Amino acid sequence: FKSGKIWFGYIMNYAWNGPNKYAGLSLAWSNSEEKVFFGEIYNQDKQLGIATPNSNTGSSYTLDNGSGKDYIIVGYYDWENGVAKVKAYAVGSQAVPAEEPGSWDATLYKSSNDVGWVNTVWLSAGAGASDGTPGNTYFDEVRISTNWAGIVQIAPSKPADPANATATVDGHEMVRLAWTKNGAGSDVMVLHKTSAITTGPTDGTGYAVGNTIDGATVIYRGAATALEHVVTPGSANVYKFYSVNSVNYYSTGIGASATMGTYLANEWVNPFSYTNDTAFSASMKGGQGFGANYWAANSGTWRARTNNAVATTDVPRFFDMTGYPPMAGNLAWVENPGNGSSATADRSLATPIDSGTFYVAFMMAYQYAGGVNKWAGLSLTDGSGNEVAFFGKGHGANWNTLAAAGDNKTFWSDFDFLPYSASTVNVYMVVGKYDFSTKQLQTKAWNLAGNTFPDTEPTSWDATGTLGNGINQIARIRLNAGSSDSGNTIGRVFFDEIRYATNWAGLVAVKCPTWAGSNMFNNAAWTAPTTSWLGDSESYVFQSYPPGPGQRGSIEFDWARNNTFSTVKDLPWLKNENNNTYWSNRVQSTSAGVFTSRFVA
Known part of the structure; x- marks a missing residue:
């Protein structure tokens, strides 16, 4: 043996007790090198224990001597954990269990490097030169095995199911x-x-x-x-x-x-579906809109964490915000970076964005206010990792104020962005926006408690500013927190449910509608294929599911009759109050002889 476990069992009886006497079984190499001894140990009187050439440990179990004092002694040495264990049972009064005992009489730790190979067992008894003798010593039923069942020779029973x-x-x-x-x-x-x-x-x-x-x-x-x-x-x-x-x-x-369900085609999200306490590493991918890119911790100790069931002053509790897609998986957090220190972690987008409008939304909470020059939020960077924008608790003289920053400018709001150590309800939803054409940077925030995420873009923002040089490219999202004050720290910071989009509907993950039920044609269910011409009826009803923010229905007109359908007329949706399962619209049409319009949703 040189790995795994070697189990042993034997019966022993010895005649005379006294200090500095011994009797038992040893694991050894050939007949030349004793490794570990189990039995009545030297230097003690009638005591069960374990000994090696340079260490020993006793137990509270007494091995009495004399006729009729027979004992079954069992134990093992475990190479993997470098540990030896022993237990004794008095024959006639103590039963050996069918399964491995949950506790042992003596335990001795001995490195597997010190024990090395075992290929022999010794049976031995003796005493010191002037300490008498243990007398006649008897051994029987020596067994060696790789498991407990092999020692007791009882087929183990199958355990009950969980x-x-x-x-x-x-x-x-x-x-x-x-x-x-x-x-x-x-x-x-x-x-x-x-x-x-x-x-x-x-x-x-x-x-x-x-x-x-x-x-x-x-x-x-x-x-x-x-x-x-x-x-x-x-x-x-x-x-x-x-x-x-x-x-x-x-x-x-x-x-x-x-x-499992699947993400919508237009849904770009990082839900932090990573196992609790996993450090940011190459394994932290997932979500959608980030390709094979993973979270990389640039500084600080970043980990995934299961959302708290109850908020504390050390750890907040995140919860769903009405109107925003439900939370999923876990959340991300950074351990307190310390006074005057910062922490960042990056994840690259699947494809950089360099035109149109960019939106990003995220939940967050930070631990400590007080002092100046602290910050906590989300940054946008270019492909080289240069920060081009920031949204969150701003850095500067304001202790706890929402801000947007970029181009070496900070645009402050009137929104109080408070720490969760002051109140456990201080957990926030933050949205940032950048318009590549106007170079305008905007941000808005809500406390998760008691607020609703709007289904359409707000007409007013908490902070707005125009960048002089503008942003050429947004390629990465960066979690960013810290303090430049050597006497203060931002503490722990937590993030969840990061979503980005090129329009507001993308943030709320609007599901494209599908036809539901039967379209009504002349007040009867119309069963023709959905691609068929509806005819010249003056009244029919379309139904769309699911009802929700961001949906719209339209008629597209092809007045030029060249298949361009360039004119669009939005139609109002009417909620089905009977079962609240779909939205509908009643449309009238007249015959033009050719396709001049089509219904879209």
Whole structure:
């Protein structure tokens, strides 16, 4: 043996007690080098313990001597953890359990480098030169194995299943798994596959995270009762949960499943669907609109974190804002960068934007106000990482004010952007906007509590300014927090649900409408294909689902009859008050002999 565990068991009886006597079993190399001794140890009287050539440890267990004082002594040495353990049972009054004991009489840590190879067991008894003798010493039933079952020679029983296994969808990229352990408190192993799991684990075989069983991957093994699992949008996910005991026997298993949704085509979002406490690294991709680019921490300690169930003065709680897409996954945070220090982390967009209008929205909270020259918010950079704009708590003499900044200018607002350490409700939604044609920079913020995200772009902003040189390109998003005051710090800063778009509707992830129900034609359901000519009727009704902000219906006219449909007339939508499931519009038409108009939504 040189790895894993070597288990032993033996029966022993010795005649005479006294200090500096010993009797027991040793693990050794050939007949020349003793490695670890287990039994009645030298320097003690009638004491069970473990000894090596240069260390020993005793226990509170007494190994009495004399006729009828027989003991079963069991234990192991573990190379991986560098530890030896021993336990004794009095024959006739103490039963050896069918499964590995949960506690041991003595434990001694000894490096695997010191123990090295073991290929022999010694049985030995003796005493110091002037310390007498242990007398006749008897040994029986010496057993060696790689597991507890091999020592006791009892086939292990399969543990009972865990209970209450659930797989809850959280956004499009995270499944939250939960379960309850069985009555024995057995560890749990979780398998994952994108199709049915038909083959379970093999009893007696140990599996580690990353191992596969007939295409199913082990994603967890341990004592916890919950797991965050990051998956692919649109994927089907099948899970099976098994209880596992100390000798790697598995329960029958119980299942759960979750099917993920997908992002809309016009939805560019980073929901931070990363496992709790994961450091920013090349694995932190996901979302949509960022391609294969990942979060890179330039400075500071950045990690993902599960949203708090209850806010504290150290950690805020984020919550959904009415009118804004629901939160998903986890959030991002940076540990306190310290007085006079800063922290940033970047993620590049899938494609840089250099024209039109750019919008960005994000949730955030920061810990400390007080002092001057602190900042916390989101920056935009060019492809070289040069900061071109900033939105958030501004840097400068204002202690806690929302600002937009760019081109070495800061545009202050009247909005109080307060720290969550002052009140746990101080968690905010911030929107920034840049117009490439006018060079105008704008920002607006709302407290998440009690406010609604508007379904159309605001007519007024909290801060507005025009940049002299303008911005040539927006290529990256940067999380940015710090203090230039050597006597103050911004503290912890938290971010979530970053979305960017080239129009306001893109921020609220408007879903393009689809036809619902039957279109009414002459007061009857019209069943012809949707691409067919509707005829010359003067009245028919279109229905669109889902109703929501940003939707519109229009008639496009082709007066020139050249298939350009260049004239557009917006139509009002009327809410279906009966079931609140769709919006409708009644349209009249007359025959022109050729296609001159079409309905679009």
